[in-house]
Amino acid sequence: MISIQELILRYFRTLSILSLRYLVFAGTLFLIFYVWKKRDFFKLKIQQKYPDNKHILREMGYSFLSIAIFSLVGTTMFILRKHGYTQMYLNFSDHSIGYFIFSVIAFILLHDTYFYFTHRFMHWKPIYPYIHKVHHLSVNPTPWAAFAFHPLEAIVEVGIVPIMIFLMPLHPFALLAWVLYQTGMNVLGHLGFELFPSGFTNGFLTKFSNTSTHHNMHHKYVTSNYGLYFNIWDRMLGTNHPEYTEQFEIVKARSKAMESEEERGNTSLQGSALADEAIS
Numbered sequence: 677m678i679s680i681q682e683l684i685l686r687y688f689r690t691l692s693i694l695s696l697r698y699l700v701f702a703g704t705l706f707l708i709f710y711v712w713k714k715r716d717f718f719k720l721k722i723q724q725k726y727p728d729n730k731h732i733l734r735e736m737g738y739s740f741l742s743i744a745i746f747s748l749v750g751t752t753m754f755i756l757r758k759h760g761y762t763q764m765y766l767n768f769s770d771h772s773i774g775y776f777i778f779s780v781i782a783f784i785l786l787h788d789t790y791f792y793f794t795h796r797f798m799h800w801k802p803i804y805p806y807i808h809k810v811h812h813l814s815v816n817p818t819p820w821a822a823f824a825f826h827p828l829e830a831i832v833e834v835g836i837v838p839i840m841i842f843l844m845p846l847h848p849f850a851l852l853a854w855v856l857y858q859t860g861m862n863v864l865g866h867l868g869f870e871l872f873p874s875g876f877t878n879g880f881l882t883k884f885s886n887t888s889t890h891h892n893m894h895h896k897y898v899t900s901n902y903g904l905y906f907n908i909w910d911r912m913l914g915t916n917h918p919e920y921t922e923q924f925e926i927v928k929a930r931s932k933a934m935e936s937e938e939e940r941g942n943t944s945l946q947g948s949a950l951a952d953e954a955i956s
């Protein structure tokens with residue numbers, strides 16, 4: 677039997693780990709792209725302006741609320757695992773290394789599918805204003821928006837975890853690998869800067885990966901680009917924004933033009949002037 681004290685400790689432990697994960701991923705990228713190297717990276721900014729501080733604080737507030745909810749679900753999963761209701765296994769030798777790799781890939785692919793369809797459902801007009809609109813208050817998102825959800829959406833988002841641990845045997849390290857990949861991609865999607873090279877959205881394989889521009893356009897235009905990790909469901913169901921590739925290349929071309937300017941010696945003048953203008 678698990679004591680109340682143990683549960684409270686477990687909850688705060690989960691809360692600390694998940695908060696730290698958010699602060700490290702979102703905080704590091706925010707500091708680099710929005711503070712320290714703001715001027716250097718301005719040329720890669722997808723929307724050539726920065727959001728007000730009040731938007732950033734809202735993104736952080738909702739994200740921490742979501743993390744508190746994720747931790748509740750995490751603690752509940754811990755109780756269920758202790759009582760043997762889940763398929764989680766703790767001994768690495770219970771399954772092969774091949775199975776371990778398969779379980780991580782399956783988790784990522786199933787989550788991509790789960791996310792696409794629950795996301796589209798939350799865009800359904802009768803329910804959109806009550807739940808998912810909170811996430812779309814960020815029209816020009818920053819990495820802090822990664823978990824900025826309405827509490828009900830936070831429950832939907834974390835719903836993939838119980839599904840997976842009831843569905844197939846998973847080692848905690850498989851869960852950890854997914855958590856790290858998920859957080860990295862999620863933060864990248866909300867970064868607001870395009871880091872992938874020109875031609876990425878047309879590459880033989882790379883076109884199936886989503887980009888920061890892809891999710892940034894979802895925040896800007898709302899009714900297209902629903903996917904999370906991969907550009908598979910959006911392609912299959914025709915929900916990519918028609919100007920996705922064009923907009924991606926516009927960012928790349930602008931960045932190149934600004935670099936040429938820099939080479940001609942105008943740099944910091946132009947970069948700083950534009951960045952300063954965008955802040956004010």
Ligand SMILES: [Zn+2]
Pocket residue numbers: 795799808811812894
């Ligand atoms: Zn959405």
Ligand SMILES: [Zn+2]
Pocket residue numbers: 811817821866891895
């Ligand atoms: Zn988003």
